[in-house]
Amino acid sequence: MGVFGAMITAVSGLQAQSYALENISGNIANSQTTGFKRVDTGFLDLVTDAPRNQSVAGSTLSFSRATNTVQGDVQTTGIPTNIALNGQGYFVVGERTGTNGDTPVFSNNQFYTRRGDFALDKNGYLVNGSGYYLRGATIDPQTGTTVTASTDLIKIPSSQLSARQTSEVLYSGNLPSLPQTNYQKTNGGATSELIQPSTYTTDPVATGTVIASDDDTFLNQSLAAGSMTIYNDIGAPVNVQMRWAKVSDPAYTTSNPAFGSTEATWQLFYQSNSTATGSAVQWTRLGTNFTFASSGQMTSPTTVNSNVTVDGVTVTGVDFTFPTLTQFSDANGQITNSSVTQNGYSAGELLSVAVGADGRISGTYSNGQVAPLAQIAVVQFQADDALKRREGGAFEQTLESGQPTLGLGGATLVGGSLEASNTDIADEFSKMIVTQQAYSANTRVISTAQQMLQDTINIIR
Template sequence: MGVFSALTTAVSGMTAQSYALENISGNIANSRTAGYKRVDTSFADLVPDAALNRQIAGSVAAYSRATNSIQGDLNPTRIDTNVAINGDGFFVVDQRSSGVGANTQFANKNLYTRRGDFDFDANGYLVNGAGYYLKGLKIDQVTGQLIGTQPDVLRITKEQFPAKATTSIEYRANIPAYPKTNKADSTVPGSELLSPAGFTSNPLSTTQGGAGVVIGSDMTSFLSQSIPGGSVTVYDTLGKATSVELRWAKTTNASAGPPATTDTWNLFVAENTGAAGAAVAYRNANTSITFDATGQMTNPAGGNIALPTMTIGGTTVTGINLTTGGNGLTQNGDVSGQIDARSIRQDGYTAGTLDRVSVSAEGQVIGTFSNGQVVALAQLSVARFNADNSLKRLDGGAFEETIESGPPIIGLGTSQLVGGSVEQSNTDIADEFSKMIVTQQAYSANTKVITTAQEMLTSVFNIIR
């Protein structure tokens, strides 16, 4: 029986090496397939039960060994929607079951892949080169909170991003202790101040007994007794842009003595610089802005100045606060005598459309809109497994959960996503060719065993002739 057993063992060896060669050929064929995980071959000896001193080497069986946990090289593609996982984890994807366009129906089954060459199709779905659709959680663009808890197929359309009315203007500047207005004369005390004398309508704030407006006939006097404070574009609820011009005028000097005890300024906003006669040209914010001896603002408390409601160029401007953060507005000496505006920023914007989409390291799908807004649109779902080499392989570089792999753990963990890149196959061509040579030699050796066994059997047959 020994010769016949040798034949059987050699056949099992040829079968095992053929199995290994099949895996090697598949690895080589997919050496350029994005996200592909090579399949190695492991061998197990099959030993028949026998007495201790009669045990033989036995035959062999071949098994596949997954390499899902071995990462391939990350290749930059410069395509914003391409994304690779640097570390453990798989993208959660789904398959289309029926329908087209907005009526596409999906299998509603979570599959997993490392193939991240996602791009938009005509309907706004992110689909990879193997036809799998990316899943994740949408993000509320207003609150920034995740919508839902279960991953769903992501669809990002180029709808308009709504306009936002300006509610706050961040203003950080230094106001000169001595403003060099056109009327200012260092030899004449108080010439740098805004004096209501000569004005038809008292421009001082209502808190100082004034009318709180500058009319067209007083424009020349007002401009010569105030200094520019900068301008900023603001937006109404429909996203219509309007330029807001600020001017500052100093009204009292603490150094002049009682009744003035602080340095006081008035802020004016241009309503109609082309106004004539009794038409309003500038409106006073009607807040006495005061500074102490160190140049720090003491009023209003908190540093917020409410701008007056007005109509500028046909657009109503209302509900806007000038915020200074408490210490953003100071009054210090400045040889120029002009306002040094370090920052004038507002929080409104016009409506916009989606220009481009990218993926952050944390897995957020970031949308950049034509109005300059950058908003998180969705959160990609990344699944990790305790035994990712026990996942079942599917066509197109996808995997599905098995009992052996355990349930998915949703979350990046210590991994990061790399936008604009794709993970390449983890196949090493040189290594596969080395395995192929060894496999070929092992297969040839097994055929030699069969030839030898055949010669031995021929000798036996010749004895009885």
């Protein structure tokens, strides 16, 4: 190779180390860039075709080594639309190409990123700090059905969540086998825990109603069953007050023969007219009789379908279901473990959004409801490091990377967090020192080769 070969080799070394320093400087500059993946430098030796015993070390080339599979630290930000990917994978994002009035126009190209500092823009799109727009499936919050393809641009609806009429009520609890009503506490004795039809102007057991003039008597002979708010077809709230009254028991064969004596029987009433007076109906029975076996288990019914009218407001077709209604002994003679839930709600405004570990974006509304809004698209690649880098922490698919596969692939999403750069400052400074020394050594080779050439020229003189 000779002196000239040594100079050429040293020049290739200078170029390679300059390239390495450029990568190091870029890594250090992006040490605080969200989702940044550092670029390491590799070196390749070039040798001439020569006999084995005359081969030389040769020159060098430098190349980049991607670190896409090396995750940065997950840091909490407290911003609900920030998303960190914990594990392998990439967000699917789109790029805006222009605007049509106030509406952005997007290209059909898909890009991939780990940068999750997304925020809602005025149009409801989620855009990150580099200007890339998040893709995924948009979900109708009213029905819970997916309304777009799995990798369309996500647009969070700003419209109200429409009101929903109550169609189902779930009631659970334990009715005491010996209800200690005010009447029972005062009178005691046989049948005192039962409702006493003879003390009413209008028999509530037979008619299924309690008139206003009998209200005090009814309150003394029944137990409070709790209250609930249900909603009609326009979302208007209806407050329902309920009371249980025991009407028969096997222990008293003459208590109410019309209901038999083999099972305990209860009736559930609700206040249908809170302002009723005189002979106007104030309480109305819900459905039919509730019967309990000697074991304390309810034998019928499991569901009651009824129209509920309170103070002139009617909610139609409500299914009252009693999944765990029992009649066990209770020391205090009161209803325990009472739980009432229903599926209706009024209209509500979107207050905030949150991201689940499975990539589901949910919205919290002013009516207390939480509804799904979108499903974030996350993809996996067979060869992550073969992706082509773009500005802004994005990547493009290449032939070497393979096709993207939709799915988390074992990764999870962390809402309110970001993935930091995977650059290690201390490690980069160490690389920089080594690179500087290698660069200086190559310049020394060139100086030495130059001196040797000068000595050769001096021979001729």
